[in-house]
Amino acid sequence: MNTWIYDNSFEGFLTLVFNCYELNIFPDIIKGNRNNQPSIFPESYEVITDETKAKRVWNGLHKKISNSSCQLLYHAFLSEICDVELMILHYIREVFESPINIELNFGNHYILEMLKMDKKVTREAQRVLMFTRFQKTTDEIYYASFDPKYNVLPLTINHFENRFADQKWIVYDTRRNYGFYYDLINSTEFRFTENTINRNTGTIDKSMMAEDEQLFQELWKSYFKSMCIKERINPKLHMQLLPKRFWKYLTEKQNNE
Amino acid sequence: MKEEVIKKLEILAGAAKYDVSCSSSGSNRSNTNKGIGNAAYCGICHSFTEDGRCVSLLKVMMTNYCMYDCAYCANRKSNDIERTALSVDELTELTISFYRRNYIEGLFLSSGVVKSPDHTMSLMTRVAKNLRTLHNYNGYIHLKSIPGASPELIRQAGLYADRLSVNIEIPTEANLKLLAPEKDYTSIYTPMNSIHQGILENKEDTKKIRSIPKFVPAGQSTQLIIGATPDTDNHILSLASNLYQHQQLKRVYYSGYIPINTNDSRLPAIITPPLVRENRLYQSDWLIRFYSFKVDEIVNEKHPNLDLDIDPKLSYALRNPWMFPIDINKAPYELILRVPGIGVNSARLIIASRQFGKINSYQLQKMGVVMKRARYFITCNELSSPTVNEIKPENLKLLLMKQLPKAKKVKYPGQLKLFDVA
Numbered sequence: 001m002n003t004w005i006y007d008n009s010f011e012g013f014l015t016l017v018f019n020c021y022e023l024n025i026f027p028d029i030i031k032g033n034r035n036n037q038p039s040i041f042p043e044s045y046e047v048i049t050d051e052t053k054a055k056r057v058w059n060g061l062h063k064k065i066s067n068s069s070c071q072l073l074y075h076a077f078l079s080e081i082c083d084v085e086l087m088i089l090h091y092i093r094e095v096f097e098s099p100i101n102i103e104l105n106f107g108n109h110y111i112l113e114m115l116k117m118d119k120k121v122t123r124e125a126q127r128v129l130m131f132t133r134f135q136k137t138t139d140e141i142y143y144a145s146f147d148p149k150y151n152v153l154p155l156t157i158n159h160f161e162n163r164f165a166d167q168k169w170i171v172y173d174t175r176r177n178y179g180f181y182y183d184l185i186n187s188t189e190f191r192f193t194e195n196t197i198n199r200n201t202g203t204i205d206k207s208m209m210a211e212d213e214q215l216f217q218e219l220w221k222s223y224f225k226s227m228c229i230k231e232r233i234n235p236k237l238h239m240q241l242l243p244k245r246f247w248k249y250l251t252e253k254q255n256n257e
Numbered sequence: 258m259k260e261e262v263i264k265k266l267e268i269l270a271g272a273a274k275y276d277v278s279c280s281s282s283g284s285n286r287s288n289t290n291k292g293i294g295n296a297a298y299c300g301i302c303h304s305f306t307e308d309g310r311c312v313s314l315l316k317v318m319m320t321n322y323c324m325y326d327c328a329y330c331a332n333r334k335s336n337d338i339e340r341t342a343l344s345v346d347e348l349t350e351l352t353i354s355f356y357r358r359n360y361i362e363g364l365f366l367s368s369g370v371v372k373s374p375d376h377t378m379s380l381m382t383r384v385a386k387n388l389r390t391l392h393n394y395n396g397y398i399h400l401k402s403i404p405g406a407s408p409e410l411i412r413q414a415g416l417y418a419d420r421l422s423v424n425i426e427i428p429t430e431a432n433l434k435l436l437a438p439e440k441d442y443t444s445i446y447t448p449m450n451s452i453h454q455g456i457l458e459n460k461e462d463t464k465k466i467r468s469i470p471k472f473v474p475a476g477q478s479t480q481l482i483i484g485a486t487p488d489t490d491n492h493i494l495s496l497a498s499n500l501y502q503h504q505q506l507k508r509v510y511y512s513g514y515i516p517i518n519t520n521d522s523r524l525p526a527i528i529t530p531p532l533v534r535e536n537r538l539y540q541s542d543w544l545i546r547f548y549s550f551k552v553d554e555i556v557n558e559k560h561p562n563l564d565l566d567i568d569p570k571l572s573y574a575l576r577n578p579w580m581f582p583i584d585i586n587k588a589p590y591e592l593i594l595r596v597p598g599i600g601v602n603s604a605r606l607i608i609a610s611r612q613f614g615k616i617n618s619y620q621l622q623k624m625g626v627v628m629k630r631a632r633y634f635i636t637c638n639e640l641s642s643p644t645v646n647e648i649k650p651e652n653l654k655l656l657l658m659k660q661l662p663k664a665k666k667v668k669y670p671g672q673l674k675l676f677d678v679a
């Protein structure tokens with residue numbers, strides 16, 4: 001078995017692709033190794049991320065397929081689904097080795113799979129845009145936690161920057177333990193080192209909450225309740241549209257203490 | 258903001274909940290000068306109520322005081338209910354604060370009629386104006402026009418709102434007059450026409466001057482109450498299709514009549530709202546807007562009402578078996594779209610892929626075609642199912658109905674984006 005290890009970054013993965021073609025060897029297994037620990041896989045090949053090599057692969061892809069198909073690959077990568085790297089590698093090989101552009105051949109297994117994965121990931125990103133709830137802190141920063149299935153945070157920052165341009169905010173992925181802070185000009189990636197937030201509810205400590213924050217949470221909860229038409233109640237559908245895994249961070253789904 | 262607003266909001270949100278329009282789509286207002294908010298073109302839902310309807314806007318009434326007495330309305334003058342009003346400032350603050358917390362995409366404001374239609378309309382317009390001009394707010398605003406409001410006021414409102422709606426409510430004028438004595442079609446169509454006119458003129462003006470402010474960029478919509486009067490689906494869908502064509506409405510919403518004023522003898526005695534019929538109307542509306550169906554292909558004089566057992570596309574196919582089977586590898590896009598079990602998405606995938614070789618039934622399934630239905634209406638590379646003609650439409654209907662999951666037969670609210678008309 002031919003095992004290759006890379007650092008989990010998209011650039012690292014593209015470097016891996018470069019090396020495949022350079023050595024003309026293709027891996028059977030691709031493993032991410034986020035923490036740069038010494039490899040636990042014997043006889044594995046370690047990829048060293050190289051920006052130039054990654055760029056060359058990325059540019060090469062853009063020559064073969066459209067921009068939106070390249071985006072698809074990136075989205076699929078963010079899914080972190082088991083063996084997704086191998087899938088993408090397969091796709092890239094088919095694209096590079098075909099004399100004609102085959103990105104629209106959805107009869108092809110890998111091409112259709114990529115489309116489906118893209119759908120899953122963009123849907124999850126969309127859900128983050130839907131179900132993010134900010135809480136205002138005493139220092140006027142709006143804070144939100146979430147816990148998405150796929151690593152979609154990078155896909156949402158643009159949206160938040162455009163929408164909430166005149167307020168400071170933090171969005172934080174509690175599963176992957178990183179977030180972005182927007183200071184009215186730029187957003188920068190960061191990592192919490194202390195436990196300033198409740199991991200289970202995403203709520204910030206009452207002492208840090210802005211004075212009127214609780215009132216607005218109450219207002220929102222009571223609004224949410226009043227909107228329901230009891231003649232039409234449909235719990236199954238409700239659950240389907242608002243999956244339970246999001247409830248813990250949704251103000252309107254939190255019980256009043 | 259004070260605690261007492263909670264109570265007011267409870268009453269006025271409760272009073273507005275029957276208005277079905279919730280979508281915030283169709284506007285692409287961008288955030289200017291680092292203000293707050295923008296409007297995403299396809300709209301974003303932010304939550305879902307327990308009845309499964311999307312919450313994307315702060316949908317609220319300015320007041321539930323009303324001088325009119327519409328039979329179907331909870332807020333009518335003759336009902337003894339708790340009345341209250343939110344001030345212009347309270348409404349703007351609520352909108353901004355909810356928006357900043359990402360609870361909503363914007364505001365949908367309606368109101369009972371107080372003093373006069375014009376008085377009410379101008380108060381609503383002030384909310385929109387303050388949001389835009391004092392708070393640099395670029396999020397979505399939908400105002401429900403008050404029937405009878407003057408064209409000048411409607412024009413003003415249109416400069417600040419993304420969408421204006423004038424609800425027709427009852428599909429025929431005679432029935433409207435019976436149920437809402439203070440309203441008539443003139444009071445509804447006059448504002449509707451001036452919005453339409455305003456949109457057309459704005460389009461012309463923007464061609465000449467780029468910087469001109471947009472006038473209701475998300476267009477106008479209306480709502481029809483279904484099942485409060487004996488109007489047929491044929492009548493309802495013809496009205497809707499007319500509105501799409503001649504008034505260029507963006508959306509017609511169908512709202513299954515909910516018996517609120519149960520002792521009013523002008524209204525039918527029903528216990529549960531006609532949800533299945535409502536859903537069939539939405540599906541038909543969808544077919545008209547995205548599948549290029551004509552109304553009389555869905556309902557007509559011979560077949561005036563929608564089949565409640567099966568969706569309108571399947572119903573159409575079973576009434577027109579002569580069209581089938583359709584060859585997946587040759588037929589044009591429009592015909593492929595008419596196959597039960599094939600939606601817009603899979604139809605596109607089929608068209609894109611078949612230039613690379615013939616498509617077989619396994620691939621169709623992978624592309625999202627519901628083969629359980631589609632198989633009787635198509636031929637592809639190797640599939641050899643009996644077709645609708647061999648089985649006979651009436652037998653096939655029974656067969657397919659048996660396969661429908663129970664839940665889908667009972668309830669399905671109308672305003673979802675993901676429609677099961679494939």
Ligand code: SF4
Nearest residue numbers: 323325327330333369
């Ligand atoms: S005018 Fe509107 S609020 Fe007043 S009774 Fe009629 S439907 Fe209800």
